[in-house]
Amino acid sequence: MPLLKVVDLKKYFPVQRSFLERLLSRKIDYVKAVDGVSFEAEKGEVFSIAGESGCGKTTTGRLIVRLIDPTGGKIFFNGIDITSLSGEELRKLRKRMQIIFQNPYASLNPRMKIGENVGHPLEIHGIAYGREKEKLVMEMLEKVGLQPASKFYNAYPHELSGGQRQRVAVARAMILKPDFIVADEPISMIDVSLRARILELMIQLKEELDLTYLFITHDLAVAKYISDKIAIMYLGKIVEMGEKEVIFSDPKHPYTNALLSAVPVPDPNVKRKRIMLKGEVPSPINPPSGCRFHTRCPLATDICRREEPKLVKIDDNHFVACHMVK
Amino acid sequence: MISDLLRIEGLRVYYYTRDGVVMAVDNVDLFMKKGETIGLVGESGSGKSTLGRAILRLVPPPGRIISGKIVFDGLNLTELSEEEMRKIRGKRISMVFQDPMTSLDPLMKIGDHIVETIMAHETLTREEAEEKAIKLLEQVGIRSERFMDYPHQFSGGMRQRVGIALALALNPDLVIADEPTSSLDVIVQFQILDLMKELKNLYGMGMILITHDISIIPGIADKVALMYAGQLVEFADAKSFFNEPLHPYGKALLESIPNIQHSDQKLKYIPGNPPDLINPPKGCRFSPRCPYATEKCREEEPPTIMVGHHRLVKCFQY
Ligand SMILES: Nc1ncnc2c1ncn2[C@@H]1O[C@H](COP(=O)(O)OP(=O)(O)OP(=O)(O)O)[C@@H](O)[C@H]1O
Ligand SMILES: Nc1ncnc2c1ncn2[C@@H]1O[C@H](COP(=O)(O)OP(=O)(O)OP(=O)(O)O)[C@@H](O)[C@H]1O
Ligand code: SF4
Ligand code: SF4
Ligand SMILES: [Mg+2]
Ligand SMILES: [Mg+2]
Helix, strand or coil, rough: CCCCEEEEEEEEEEEEECHHHHHHHCCCEEEEEEEEEEEEECCCEEEEEEEECCCCHHHHHHHHCCCCCCEEEEEECEECCCCCCCHHHHHHHHEEEEEEECCCCCCCCCCCCCHHHHHHHHHCCCCCCHHHHHHHHHHHHHHHHCCCCHHHHHCCHHHHHHHHHHHHHHHHHHHCCCCCEEEEEECCCCCCHHHHHHHHHHHHHHHCCCEEEEEEEECCHHHHHHCEEEEEECCEEEEEEEEHHHHCCCCCHHHHHHHHHHCCCCCCCCCCCCCCCCCCCCCCCCCCCCCCCCCCCCCCCCCHHHCCCEEEECCCCCCCCCCCCC | CCEEEEEEEEEEEEECCEEEEEEEEEEEEEEECCCCCEEEEEECCHHHHHHHHHHHHCCCEEEEEEEEEEEECCCEEEHCCHHHHHHHEECCCCEEEECHHHHCCCHHHHHHHHHHHHHHHHHHCHHHHHHHHHHHHHCCCCHHHHHHCCCCCCCCCHHHHHHHHHHHHHCCCEEEEEEECCCCCCCHHHHHHHHHHHHHHHHEEEEECCCCCCCHHHHHHHHHEEECEEEEEEEHHHHHHHHCCCHHHHHHHHHCCCCCCCCCCCCCCCCCCCCEEECCCCCCCCCEEEECCCHCCCCHHEEEEEEECCCCEEEECC
């Protein structure tokens, strides 16, 4: 049984248009941020989501930890349907599921010292108080490279740099020893060296605690290092999904190919061909007909404009949504 | 003779905290020509954002510029009145903040915000300003149908792109971009960097690009400025730096970059901990972590030496 199972998950956000446009069209518009996403993550696995900015990664993560309610679909955690949990049951679930938010500036309580920001969850869930709490927090701060820990313990969030705050957010999520963490771009502001250290810490804790991660990242080198499985999203849908090795060595979807070809190589002497995508980013309010990628796809044909390709299994653990891939 | 667009000399910016003085920027010199792009890189907490904000005199308290000169196009910014400084911000020097919400107003629609920024500085009609705003948003990949949205309705990367659009709105001479692409996928990132390159070629816009993502630097920057513990430890043209970094910290940093084309490599990182900027290590600040450190390195601060043409390095090995 997978630890996390998501079935046909959807989130539509209502958006405002100008008064005139509303008068003319008389209907409410929706941003189809997540539009029918299904996947499973096994216990102890790192499941990564990558894809274009605005394609629905954060929304997917927030739906799963139940910060927002889905428009449709189901979420199962440990076999239990958590789609509409509330009250005490939801509170209990929160202890087992943590989220590291994408923006480390908005996610820490500005009036609490770093030590309290990190230690607060321990108190809320009745795990540790006082000296004991302090000790656990100090240890965690050191692990994420916030040293001397005693200074960081007493500092306030606004006194920290971007990457330092991100590490506080990582420490806060880890300290509860949860079963499951949604990590939304958790290391996007950290230099490569320190990042390697944090990634290693995340993996080490995963192994110690049999943790499962939903890891959201725009950085494919990071995804390659940390993931077991990867899902590539485009405009609210998963277009390709599979074992890491397969996605990197044998990508099938034209969008995945374009994405991989654009990863910069840190060497000024290597010139690589990146696949240029034509056209502008399509609208998540009125997504293109048929395959949502057809307006920019170099391989698009007639059928792509008419029919939506389904995410089909082409191999053990490799799923692709494209008419040209059999 | 081409004069410098920006010349920073002996800049010190300290934060006066309860625990002591954080020497976030400690005696930094930096020079840039018109139309040049400098990639400012370094460890998390090494003072990059503080340096960027200091140029615009936007260091938050308890931080203060202690000493040094920041000469921009002949004007010493540290001596200007707040009033004069306000005329420079946004119009001549703009900043993309690391926290995208710094430049956004949660209660204001994205489109209105850009329109008002444009109208505050340029004599355009509302229609003209709207047209310009729509074009700017489209250039950063945001469709005009999102013009009426509020910041909270945008994704992380979309907010970041609005921050970039705002910084570019008034065709500034210098843009300080602090981690502008930290949540953008590679395709959108290229689009944004290409846009910046285009503006540089069209209008001679200069840029200081602060980024942890060194792999994007060879494609966009002319020079690399490497910071460690509040100090500039190497300043070189980008190509030479990537071919052969001189400073041991630079060497170690480049070795830590994962290369997606190599299969299954282990991640490397620099052993030891980031330094405490209240009590920085004695002598060379990198000495506790440097594989080449000698007795002298632990005792004396190395001078900044010119190596070859215009290449600066702060290390006893040279
Ligand atoms: N308002 C403040 N009060 C006290 N200390 C501060 C303040 N802002 C920053 N600092 C400290 O100054 C040092 C430099 O911070 P800065 O934000 O310039 O780093 P940075 O190089 O931009 O790091 P990052 O890459 O993580 O964003 C850090 O050690 C930080 O903790
Ligand atoms: N509260 C909201 N109201 C309206 N639209 C929203 C809301 N939250 C998100 N959206 C929209 O949903 C889409 C997906 O946003 P989401 O934050 O999930 O993207 P993302 O993949 O995380 O992008 P990024 O990589 O830029 O962070 C975007 O078009 C965004 O503007
Ligand atoms: S279905 Fe057609 S448009 Fe869509 S990715 Fe495949 S080839 Fe391209
Ligand atoms: S001065 Fe010494 S310790 Fe510092 S970087 Fe050079 S060799 Fe290493
Ligand atoms: Mg996001
Ligand atoms: Mg910073």
